Amino acid sequence: MRRPLLNRFNPPQLIALTFAFTILVGALLLYLPMTHQAGQSLSVVQALFMATSALCVTGLAVADPGTTFNLFGQLVILALIQIGGLGIITFGTLFAFVLGRRINFSERIRLAQQVSAFEVGGVVRLIRRIFLFTLAAELIGTALLAIDFVPREGWGRGLYFAFFHAVSAYNNAGFSLYPDGLLGFVRDPLVNLVIAALVILGGMGFIVQINILSHWRHPRTDRILVHSKIVLSVMAALLVAGTLLFLLFEWNNPATLGPLPLGDKLLAGFFQGMTPRTAGFNTVDFGGITQPTIFITIIFMFIGANPGSTGGGIKTSTFFVMMVAAISLVRGRGDLVAFGRRVARETVVRAMTVGLLSLGLVNTGLLLMLIANHDNTLSFERLFFETVSAFGTVGLSMNVTFSLNPDQELILLVLMYLGRIGPLTFAVAFGNRNKNEVVKYPPERDILIG
Template sequence: MSLPPPPRTSVDSAARVRKGPLSRIGSRVSPPQLIALSFAVGILVGAALLTLPLTHGPGRGVTFLQALFTATSALCVTGLNVVDPARDFNRLGQVVILILIQVGGLGIITFGTVFALLTRRRVNYSERIRLAQQVSAFSAGDVVPLIRNIFLYTFVIEGVGALLLALRFVPLEGWGRGLFYAVFHSVSAFNNAGFALYSDNYLRFVGDPLVSLVTAFLIILGGLGFLVQLNVVAHLLSPRRHRLLVHSKLTLTMTGVLLLVGTLTYLGLEWNNPRTLAPLGLGDKLLASFFQSVVTRTAGFNTLDYGAMGLATLFISIILMFIGANPGSTGGGIKTSTFYVMMASAWSMVRGRGEVVLFGRRIDRETVIRAMTVGLLSIGLVNTMFILLLVFNTNPNILFVQLFFEAVSAFATVGLSMNATPLLNPAQEVILILLMYLGRIGPLTFAVAFNSREAADLVRYPAEKDILIG
């Protein structure tokens, strides 16, 4: 015997009144679908704003496709540009780009939750699920306090970064312009966007330790992932009460290893290149090599010309870009944990071990399958779009390696370029727009989509072990 439903109260009525069309839409779609939809709408809104003449620089004109490309690059925190943000957009246009970077880095749904909290609206369970999806949280239970901490942490770090950068930009640009440049580049760095307000990006700061190191550490912090950052801070404040998670240990280890490998790669392979490191002193060579190793983790700033680098250096750069940053961060790529699980599972099979063990813990089979799925889908997406870039290429001056570099950079939301982005035709620009969009929401969305519904198999077929592999 079932009990009758409870009577509707005035609180229920008020809740129904407050539930608008966006809430109804959100309740009908899955978290991955809502993330994809929110970014698509945000890109269109940003493109509409950047198309307005009042956002353009004096005597400059920006087409809708160029505005769409810029909005996608900003909201997807990439940094690729078909126009020059320093000249083609005025201060209002640059503020729009800055807002898109901040919203894109933290996540549109995350901002919507903060607005709900400010208006004292209750965040229901389905919204918490979507939030957990957005920030790669382990559970939906504590996601609202987590969002508060993420916002507080983000604005504190960006504020400190802006103050430090102001020490260089204010003397160079004056108080008003210098402070804006400091804020813009701090937000761009922490969100791993790579947008710069200088036409040569950061080439002029190749030997500047203040700008290079502050920007590099902002990029590293943004690429670590919010859960890792908060876990590390809590552990440092109270080691006994808050232990370092296995996920934190993994991402910190991978970040350190990749930064070291990248630094040694640039230092060794470009040491005698007269167009990159050769003219610099030892200190500047070390600084420039470390900076390039950091920015390939999906940041997009550059103090060296990637168009002048050797093929071996570019190949290592492509690998580092494809791996990307950590889960739940402002960076892109397949993510460090995905790469580790893929490599560790392959190595375990080569050694004849059935399970992957990490810091005394076993990585379950579902995680391995999810990592393999993300990796294979990402490789397939990049290769498919790269082939389309080749098919639609009409400029004989654009090299094969330049297009592949552009494809990986767009997918991994890095923003580095071999100076080929402004040379692309409209069809190729559309392809990069799709790559940036899918790269920002793709690996996470794919991973969740394949695990969002676990349907019970009513029939289990006999295993077949006679299929030859390798």
């Protein structure tokens, strides 16, 4: 008896293939004239780019969503954002629930891989809670944003704009229906704080969200996981550091914070300190930021959000393990310890592998972007910024995305795809793994490092 088609693929392969297939479907829809405003059109590469950016919740755009696409086209983008943020396999499970179909064991394994769950057992119940939590967060965000958008746009348009931006923010997508993004809201505390809260919540990670909620409801029985403590600590540290450094480097910059009064400077500094964590929204023009801010933003974009979240990057836990492992080695400690628990060596090796593969991918992408930079029309720092933004699925840009040629657009859409599914997932999915290795070679201790 032949196995069902989906069961012939392991979880990493299925994740990679379903993302690729959905991108193609989304690109086809966005290419069709029925999704465009009157007089607007896209090339095949542009349609692929927009579909990849939406599904990989990046936010880089070669066409303005609000003026290029009609309502149907915008809803296609919104659907891709929601599907990409939660995960395609996770979404497939939702339809299985609706149809009343039972989830078999192989499907549970794929679900656990999709949401970065620690165990297969209970993963179906976890998925239900993730959907309910996501729905609640997006609806509350819509209601709060509507307080501001309805007076601006009217009831129907205002509610639609509030819902679109709430979904985009929670899924860390960074897409906006306004031609200048959120630049017009730099002095609006309601929009800034609601968008920031949704971004932080979405980038927290599904496992962490459910863990904190369970601990809040049952503090005596449901403890906060070490994983949650690690990623929340790194999140808080990066948010504080990002805010302070942006304020420090941009305080007197006439192109960003310089013209703003004190209160608005602090609000804008907080928002821009938050947004490199794969959010993609910005309330000041990143085309005018200083070189120190460019450097810091690139580092933060590379680190990204938490595992199992709607964000990208190498992930906060990977960064933490890499840094603590290096510190432990320098101090001569044999084990890596975090919050009173020893971190397994396999975890350290995995973190180092993710970091190295990601660094290699970004460098390769940057080299290709420079090769495709005909006549040196774009500066090195702007291409570097754009490359890391694509890999980290961030969506921030120094105003160069619309100036990219088709070759550069293809390079970035591949980076967005690999950044969303993860370079290690892709390598495991299609690497040639030898399962029959039975020979173990003697260790060599005379290899000098450093």
